[in-house]
Every structure is written in structure tokens, then in C-alpha cells.
Amino acid sequence: MGADGAHSRVRGRFLPGAGHTSTGLVAIGGRAPLDATTTALLPGADGMALVFGRTGTMGITHVMRMPWDTDRVPRPGTDPARAAALRGWPGLAGDPTDDFVSWGVTVSHTVLPGGRPVSADGSALLTLAQQVTADWDPRWRALLGRSDPASALWIDIRTSDPLPHGEPGPVTLLGDAAHTMTPGRGAGANTALRDARELGERLVRVHDGGLDLRTAVGGYEAEMRRYSAVAVRESLQQMHDDSDRGPVSRALGTAAQRTGLRLVNRVPALRRRLARGMQRVRDSEGA
Numbered sequence: 001m002g003a004d005g006a007h008s009r010v011r012g013r014f015l016p017g018a019g020h021t022s023t024g025l026v027a028i029g030g031r032a033p034l035d036a037t038t039t040a041l042l043p044g045a046d047g048m049a050l051v052f053g054r055t056g057t058m059g060i061t062h063v064m065r066m067p068w069d070t071d072r073v074p075r076p077g078t079d080p081a082r083a084a085a086l087r088g089w090p091g092l093a094g095d096p097t098d099d100f101v102s103w104g105v106t107v108s109h110t111v112l113p114g115g116r117p118v119s120a121d122g123s124a125l126l127t128l129a130q131q132v133t134a135d136w137d138p139r140w141r142a143l144l145g146r147s148d149p150a151s152a153l154w155i156d157i158r159t160s161d162p163l164p165h166g167e168p169g170p171v172t173l174l175g176d177a178a179h180t181m182t183p184g185r186g187a188g189a190n191t192a193l194r195d196a197r198e199l200g201e202r203l204v205r206v207h208d209g210g211l212d213l214r215t216a217v218g219g220y221e222a223e224m225r226r227y228s229a230v231a232v233r234e235s236l237q238q239m240h241d242d243s244d245r246g247p248v249s250r251a252l253g254t255a256a257q258r259t260g261l262r263l264v265n266r267v268p269a270l271r272r273r274l275a276r277g278m279q280r281v282r283d284s285e286g287a
Contacts, residue, residue: 184238
């Protein structure tokens with residue numbers, strides 16, 4: 001089972017001709033502790049927020065609240081079953097994770113100072129993120145300034161080419177090893193979970209004697225190719241490298257995005273439609 005990510009060695013051995021295509025975009029991300037100071041810098045106390053730069057650069061923030069407080073006690077309002085599971089988890093007392101806000105900025109590698117990052121040094125990546133968002137709202141730059149350098153990372157955003165069809169056998173792929181996709185629609189993890197469900201259900205039938213292994217793997221791969229192709233395609237459509245566009249074109253594109261999102265925010269029917277569309281892809285459904 002190749003479930004070892006976008007750089008899967010199993011994929012390389014199993015399907016040496018299955019490649020990836022670079023989008024031309026680079027993402028730099030990190031996180032900051034979620035305290036009163038950080039909360040004041042955010043457009044909202046919870047959930048996600050998008051930032052559209054004038055040059056086509058895009059940012060995102062995502063508030064992450066743990067189901068436990070700083071004393072590692074389940075918070076009031078936590079689902080009783082989940083609270084009981086947390087109380088029974090021996091590792092909770094030693095878990096260092098507190099509330100935080102994660103952020104990311106996506107930019108064309110052609111406009112990055114020096115091109116693609118060559119170092120994974122966290123401080124250098126935070127400095128680079130500050131440079132490419134130098135003309136953004138001061139609150140964004142303050143958020144980056146409060147971030148932990150150890151949390152910083154960068155990703156060369158790629159998308160997988162369609163998997164070639166072949167005879168099913170005792171080796172198959174799951175998750176990013178099968179269908180690396182951009183974060184444009186937030187569908188990657190859910191698609192991998194669907195992979196696990198689809199394959200797992202078939203393997204149970206093999207164990208119970210109702211299906212032979214090759215038929216099970218072949219059925220899984222055929223179904224996985226169908227729904228993952230939708231997720232890969234629609235995720236890619238949300239990510240564009242417009243570095244070759246002129247400044248006026250980029251500015252008009254950004255203005256159109258902002259206007260569209262403001263309209264969606266004000267019209268409940270449009271919000272529901274957008275939410276349904278995003279959920280459809282996250283559920284790996286659709287045509």
C-alpha cells in the first residue's frame with residue numbers, strides 16, 4: 001500500500017511514468033499562538049479568512065481551538081463522548097498543543113526574491129513571507145511577526161497527472177501518493193479518507209470470502225480514479241499562477257475576486273450555494 005505522500009517511493013516503483021505538474025506557485029506557512037493579542041489581529045475570532053493581495057498573491061488564516069484548556073481539561077460544551085475519550089487519553093497531559101492560528105501565503109515562484117526557497121530555515125521563511133506581503137495590512141505583518149519560526153515551512157504546489165490504467169494487483173495507492181492536489185478546495189484530506197473507506201470496505205469483503213483481492217483492488221482503483229479526478233481538477237482551477245499577467249490585469253482580477261466574495265457574504269442564497277459547492281468537492285462527489 002503506497003500511502004506515503006506526494007513524494008511516494010511506492011508510486012515511483014509501482015507507476016514510474018505517473019508524474020506531477022508544477023503549478024508555478026509556492027506556499028509559505030506557519031502558525032502563531034492564539035492569545036488576545038493575536039485574536040485582535042484577525043478578521044474574525046473563528047474559522048478561516050482569505051486575503052487577496054494586489055499582485056495576485058493570496059493569504060489564508062485558520063483559527064484552531066483545541067477541545068481542552070491550558071490545564072488539559074476538556075472544555076465546557078465538548079461532546080460528552082469526546083470529553084470522556086480525552087479524559088481517558090494518557091497522552092493528553094503531555095500534549096504541547098495549545099490554541100493557535102495557522103496562516104499561509106501563496107505566491108508565484110517567479111516573483112519570489114531569489115526564486116523558490118532553497119532553505120527550510122524557519123526564520124528565513126518568515127522573512128520571505130514578510131517580504132512578499134510588504135504592502136499588506138499591518139495586522140497581517142504583525143501576525144507573521146508573532147509566529148514561531150519552528151512552525152514555518154514551504155511547499156512547491158504541484159498537482160498529480162492522471163494515473164495510467166493497468167491491471168490490478170497486490171499493490172495500490174492511497175491519498176497524496178495517488179492524487180496530489182492543490183489546497184485550492186481543501187479536498188485533499190477528505191479524498192484520502194474516502195480512499196481508505198472505499199478500499200477498506202472491499203478488503204473486508206475479501207477477508208470474508210465474498211470478493212477476490214484483484215477484483216477488490218481493481219474496483220477500488222476504478223472508483224478512486226473517478227472521484228479523485230474531480231477533486232484534482234477543481235482544486236487546480238482554484239489556484240492560478242498569474243505572474244505573466246500585467247499589473248492592470250492582476251489588479252482587475254483581484255478587484256473582481258473581492259467584489260464577488262463581498263457579494264457572497266451579503267447574499268444568503270449565494271453563501272449557501274458556495275458552501276454546497278465546496279462541500280461537494282470535499283465529499284469527493286460530483287461529475
